[in-house]
Amino acid sequence: MKPERAALAAVAPYLWLLAFFAVPFLLVAKLSLSDSVLAMPPYAPQIDLSRGADGVRAFLAALDLETYLRLVRDHLYLDAYLSSLRLAATGTVILLLIGYPIAYGITRCAPGPRQALLMAVILPFWTSFLIRIYAWIAILKPQGLLNAALGALGLEPVNLLNTEAAVILGLVYAYLPFMVLPLYAVLTRQDESLIEAAQDLGASPTRAFWTVTVPLSLPGVAAGALLCFIPMAGEFVIPDLLGGSETLMLGKVIWIEFFANRDWPAASAVAIVLLVTLLVPIMLLERAPPKVLR
Amino acid sequence: MTGRLQIGAIRSSFAPWEDPLLKPLVRFEAVSKRFGETAAVSEVSLAIYEGEFFALLGPSGCGKTTLMRMLAGFETPDAGRILLDGEDIAPLPPHRRPVHMMFQSYALFPHLTVAQNVAFGLKQRGDPKAEIDARVDEMLGLVKLAGLGRRRPDQLSGGQRQRVALARAIAPSPRILLLDEPLAALDRKLREETRVELMALQQTLGMTFVIVTHDQDEAMVLADRIAVMRDGEVAQVGRPAEIYEAPADRYVAGFVGDVNLFEARLDSVDGGRVRLASPEGRFEADDDDPPEVGATAWLAVRPEKMRLTVEPPPEGPNRLSGRISDIGYLGDWTTYGVEIAPGRVIRAARANAARRVEAPLGWDDQVWLAFAPDAAVVLKR
Numbered sequence: 192m193k194p195e196r197a198a199l200a201a202v203a204p205y206l207w208l209l210a211f212f213a214v215p216f217l218l219v220a221k222l223s224l225s226d227s228v229l230a231m232p233p234y235a236p237q238i239d240l241s242r243g244a245d246g247v248r249a250f251l252a253a254l255d256l257e258t259y260l261r262l263v264r265d266h267l268y269l270d271a272y273l274s275s276l277r278l279a280a281t282g283t284v285i286l287l288l289i290g291y292p293i294a295y296g297i298t299r300c301a302p303g304p305r306q307a308l309l310m311a312v313i314l315p316f317w318t319s320f321l322i323r324i325y326a327w328i329a330i331l332k333p334q335g336l337l338n339a340a341l342g343a344l345g346l347e348p349v350n351l352l353n354t355e356a357a358v359i360l361g362l363v364y365a366y367l368p369f370m371v372l373p374l375y376a377v378l379t380r381q382d383e384s385l386i387e388a389a390q391d392l393g394a395s396p397t398r399a400f401w402t403v404t405v406p407l408s409l410p411g412v413a414a415g416a417l418l419c420f421i422p423m424a425g426e427f428v429i430p431d432l433l434g435g436s437e438t439l440m441l442g443k444v445i446w447i448e449f450f451a452n453r454d455w456p457a458a459s460a461v462a463i464v465l466l467v468t469l470l471v472p473i474m475l476l477e478r479a480p481p482k483v484l485r
Numbered sequence: 486m487t488g489r490l491q492i493g494a495i496r497s498s499f500a501p502w503e504d505p506l507l508k509p510l511v512r513f514e515a516v517s518k519r520f521g522e523t524a525a526v527s528e529v530s531l532a533i534y535e536g537e538f539f540a541l542l543g544p545s546g547c548g549k550t551t552l553m554r555m556l557a558g559f560e561t562p563d564a565g566r567i568l569l570d571g572e573d574i575a576p577l578p579p580h581r582r583p584v585h586m587m588f589q590s591y592a593l594f595p596h597l598t599v600a601q602n603v604a605f606g607l608k609q610r611g612d613p614k615a616e617i618d619a620r621v622d623e624m625l626g627l628v629k630l631a632g633l634g635r636r637r638p639d640q641l642s643g644g645q646r647q648r649v650a651l652a653r654a655i656a657p658s659p660r661i662l663l664l665d666e667p668l669a670a671l672d673r674k675l676r677e678e679t680r681v682e683l684m685a686l687q688q689t690l691g692m693t694f695v696i697v698t699h700d701q702d703e704a705m706v707l708a709d710r711i712a713v714m715r716d717g718e719v720a721q722v723g724r725p726a727e728i729y730e731a732p733a734d735r736y737v738a739g740f741v742g743d744v745n746l747f748e749a750r751l752d753s754v755d756g757g758r759v760r761l762a763s764p765e766g767r768f769e770a771d772d773d774d775p776p777e778v779g780a781t782a783w784l785a786v787r788p789e790k791m792r793l794t795v796e797p798p799p800e801g802p803n804r805l806s807g808r809i810s811d812i813g814y815l816g817d818w819t820t821y822g823v824e825i826a827p828g829r830v831i832r833a834a835r836a837n838a839a840r841r842v843e844a845p846l847g848w849d850d851q852v853w854l855a856f857a858p859d860a861a862v863v864l865k866r
Contacts, residue, residue, distance in 0.1 A: 387559055388592035390579045393609035393657065399580075406596045 216466075223459035224254035234455050258460040268444065268461065272468070275441040278355070279424040282362040283416050289363065290370030290415060295404075297371075298378045312371050324361060324432050331357055331433070353435030361429040366422070370415040377411030378404070413476065421469050441465050490859075493726020499709060501534035508571060510535045510693055511556065511661065516565035518551055525551040527717040528565070533661075538687050538694045540704035543714035544740070549697045552714075553663050556695070557586045569660070580609070585659035589666040591650035593638040599649050600625070600634030606657035624652040627686070644675050651683075655690065664696040668703060680706050701741045705729070713737050729787075734866045738785045743820075745791070745831050746864075747784040751776055759863055760802070765825065767802040770861035783864040790860035791833035793821060795844070798855040805831060805854045809846060821846070823854055 225234040236253035239246035262268045297308045315323060330336045331352040338348040351357045381404065389399035427442030434440070441461060448458035501507050509532035518526040526548040533539045541549035554560045555567060558579035566573050574582060585606065593602050600621050607617045625631050628648035638646055647667065654662055667683070668676045684707060687694045698704050704711045705725040712722045713736075720740075721733040732738035735746060749763035759775045761768045761784060768784050776782050798804050807825035819837055822830040833854055846852065 382590065382592065384588050384590050384592040385594060387557075387579070388586070388588055388594070388653075389605070391557055391559075391584075391586045392606035392653070393580050394605075395578075395580050398609065403594060 219459045220463055221254070223258055223456055223463050224256065225456045226253075226255075226257065227454045227456050232455070233453050258456045259464075261457065262460055262464060267439075271439045271441050271444045271461075272464070274439050275424050275465075276468070278358060278362065278430075278438075278440060279420050279426075282359055282366065282423050283420045285359065285363050286366055286370040286419050287412065287416065290367060290374055291408075291412070293367075294371045294374035294378055294411075297375055298381075309375070312368050312375075316368065320365065321428065324365070324429060327357070327361055327364065327433060328352060331360075352433065353438075355434065355438050357433040358430045358438050358440075361433040362423050362426065365429060366419040369418045369422075373414040373418060374408065374411045377408045377414075381407055417473060417476075421473075424469060425465055492730045493724065495726060497709075497724075499536075501537065502532065502710065507534065509533055510537075510570065511695075512566075512568040512571075513552070514566045514568065516552070516555065516562045516567060518548075518555060518560060518563050520551075524717050526555070526562075529717070529719055530565075531712055531719060531722065533693065533695060535693055536691050538684070538696070538707055538709045540708035540711045541695065541697045541714060542699070542701060542704040542711050542741075544699055547714040548717035549714050550665060551717075553586070553665060553695065553697045556661070557584055557663055558582050583660040584663060585654040585657065585661075586663040586665060587650050587654045587667055589669060591638075591646050591670075593646055593649055593653070595638055597637075598634060599630065599636050599638065599641070602638065602649055603634075603652045603656050605653060610657060620656055624656045627655075627689075628652045643670055644679070647671060647679065651686075655686075655692065659692070661693045661695060664694060666698055667696065669698075669700070676703075683707060705741070711741075713740060715740075731862060732785065732864065735783055735785070735864055738862070738864060743788050743832050743834075745786045745788065747786075749782060749784055751778050751780050751782050751863075753778060758858060761863070765829075766805055768861065769802045769858045770863050771859050772863040775863060776865045780865075785862045785864055786856050786860060788820060788832040788834040789818075789836075790856050791831070792855045793823070793833045793835060793846075794853045794855070795846070795850070797853050803856050803858065803861070807831065807852065807854070809848055809850045809852055812846070812848065821852075823852060825854075 222234060225236065227233060228235045236250050238250045242249070293312070297305055297312075300308060328335075333348065333350055333352070335352070337351065341348055351360070385403050385407070386399050389403045390396065394402060425442050425445075426440060427446055430438050430440040430443055431446075445458045445461050445465075448454045448461060502509075511531075511533040513529050513531040516526060516529045517524065529548070529552060541552060543549045551560055555562055558574070558577060561575065566575065568574070569583075594605065597605070603621045603624050604617050607620055612620070621634065622631070625634055628651055630645060630648050630652065633641070633645065638649065641649065647670070651667070664683075668679055671679060680703065683694075694707075696704070696707060705728075708725060710722060710724055711728050713720045713728060715736050721728060721737045723731070728737060728741050732741065732744075738744045738746070747761075747763055747765055747768060749761035749768060752760045752762050754760075754775050757771050757773055759770050759772045761770070761782060763784075770784060792798070797806070805823075805825050807823040809821055810824040810830055811822035813820040817837060818834050820832060820834045823833060824830050831854060
């Protein structure tokens with residue numbers, strides 16, 4: 192490759208990030224510092240470029256942190272943050288508990304069934320996400336499939352729809368592939384002779400699993416957990432469709448602020464805070480990776 | 486000792502396999518193993534003795550690794566038994582066998598330090614921490630890695646990783662140490678040094694070593710005895726000198742070292758002296774257990790036992806003439822290819838005993854080859 196081309200290849204990701212992350216982020220950040228007004232567009236101030244530098248200065252002077260102060264003062268927002276993080280964390284733990292055995296089981300299979308099982312993990316993607324979540328409504332509603340099955344077994348019906356449990360169920364269902372695939376990727380790359388070496392040196396198969404397989408799969412655990420936790424914390428569709436009015440998640444708050452209240456600055460501020468809350472732990476993880484992750 | 490000649494140049498007093506009263510440490514009894522359609526190991530019987538350095542030698546796919554993995558417990562025999570100290574070890578899973586293995590890939594745990602790697606087997610056994618620490622230090626000293634205990638495997642050179650793998654496998658003092666191609670990943674110089682160290686280590690520890698290798702030099706240098714394997718079967722077991730100087734068949738003769746083979750018909754047997762005839766000439770060889778007269782046999786002569794001369798040797802058997810078709814100068818040795826008939830090249834080798842030579846040989850020179858009756862081996866198959 193010619194040097195110029197190599198340089199271009201190196202610059203391309205940054206251009207991409209600039210266009211699709213940095214610029215939108217700055218726009219949203221600017222929006223979050225504005226005030227909500229009854230107008231079109233529904234926020235102020237606007238930059239008046241006809242006044243040149245004075246216009247820009249006046250615009251910058253009008254920006255303030257008022258919206259953020261509101262976020263801190265109104266406990267509704269704090270509650271929504273905490274409940275989002277709690278639901279995402281619960282979902283992530285359950286996903287790990289379910290996803291790890293699935294991924295491990297798939298790596299232990301003969302190549303034929305292994306492909307079939309991997310396919311089965313990916314297959315739900317071929318159906319619309321919305322339709323799959325609607326299907327859960329049909330399963331969980333009071334006269335739904337679940338209660339019909341419980342009734343047939345002579346058990347009491349349960350009311351899951353519009354509860355937090357339904358949201359967690361939906362999250363776990365929807366994000367399972369994002370947990371299984373990174374775990375499968377690390378587990379399948381693991382050198383089989385390491386397990387044999389552990390057993391050869393006196394570790395029972397169970398001990399070999401806990402002392403070798405699990406520590407070496409931690410990068411996959413971290414990847415899967417981040418891949419699930421981050422979007423789950425901002426998830427909108429699942430809590431909206433499966434959760435009740437008492438399940439407050441940030442995705443829903445942003446939606447309400449933006450569409451129902453037409454308060455674009457508040458919606459932007461919530462989004463920015465969410466982004467920062469999620470970015471900080473990732474950056475910490477990047478900067479000081481535990482030794483096993485290297 | 487005078488009179489009766491011995492095979493090989495080395496005198497060794499260590500020969501437990503010659504003692505009929507001694508029980509072997511490991512005994513394979515008609516062990517077979519199939520993988521699908523292919524028989525990896527068929528009906529192998531072997532005895533390995535306490536303190537022995539035993540080599541399983543053969544090309545890839547000959548079953549040597551499968552045989553070793555059955556001893557470690559990673560494969561189970563389909564038929565036959567493996568006895569350790571006279572007891573069938575079939576019911577023991579790998580982690581209960583007093584047999585440790587040094588893996589070809591070394592299989593060092595990348596998430597553990599060198600010291601933690603070496604301590605792994607001791608920890609599984611539940612040794613007290615102080616004892617483990619002392620043993621780890623001792624082992625690292627033994628393999629000349631003292632002070633590197635806190636490194637991680639990826640911070641070590643290939644040779645150092647090899648030593649860690651060795652230290653880890655011997656730390657819990659197994660009854661048998663299995664070495665799967667232990668030197669294959671090292672470059673030549675390091676390989677030769679490590680060979681010497683391995684031998685010294687085995688002497689110091691008095692441990693039974695079983696090595697799997699495809700490298701005949703490695704097996705010859707290291708082992709007390711070698712089992713040459715072919716297609717899942719043991720072709721011959723013996724001391725390196727026996728394998729080399731008295732091969733059981735053409736396969737063994739050709740696998741270990743270079744060899745010239747002459748297909749011939751057995752003409753007569755006179756005492757220990759056998760006379761053979763072939764289109765390439767008349768031959769005489771010494772053999773205590775010759776084939777029947779009239780049978781086809783193969784005469785095997787090693788290149789270094791061929792005498793290469795410009796002057797014709799005295800009239801008689803065991804002489805050939807031809808034209809030098811290739812010369813390979815190796816420093817310590819020079820090898821020659823002598824074409825005795827179109828397309829038929831006989832190998833000869835000469836030690837470069839002198840720095841300066843009066844009449845050096847060159848390509849296309851007409852030369853004579855001759856060998857003593859004692860230098861040739863008569864092979865029945």
